[in-house]
Amino acid sequence: MDSGANSENVFASLHVVLSGWWNGQQLTKFRDIWWWIFLWALFSSIFVHSLAFLISICTLHKHKQGRWYCLSFVVMGLFTPFTQGVISSALIAGVFVSMGWTIGPKYALLCGAGQTAIVVLVSGSRLLQTL
Structure with missing residues (x-):
């Protein structure tokens, strides 16, 4: 029963972060700062990589092997925030918390x-180095 309460709390928190509604309060705890920065990095990365995927699928749909290249955008759109995004968001949050x-x-x-x-x-x- 506790895990259900946690998942509802995560989704409620997700809604608060993405809606931008926060009653004008400042983020002071490490967990809150990390969570807000991480979610914005995650969703902005998904947005940018989705646009890149759509552009590449429209231009490479007739290419025999190029159409599979488009899938790398989807993978990187999720892989990057869950690796680099988690670490850099934690570092940024740690700096803010340690400085007070x-x-x-x-x-x-x-x-x-x-x-x-x-x-x-x-x-x-x-990209220019590969051309």
Whole structure:
């Protein structure tokens, strides 16, 4: 019965984070800061990689082997946030907690989406080396 309460709590928390509604309170606990930053990194990564998947499937749908390349976007859209996103969100949250700083939900959005932007920039810069 306790696991059901935890899953409801996670989904309620997920709704609060993604709706941006937080009563103007500041995030002070490590768990809250990490969770907000991680969720924004996860969903911004899924959004960006879904767009890349749609663009690539539209352009490579007739290519014999290229259409399978599109699946790498889906895999990386989930793999990156669950590895790099978890670690970097925890590091950012740890810095804020150790300094005694609090952050607002909009700054957590900026940190999470910023992680995705950095991944996209680094991935784009490596693309030119393969051409």
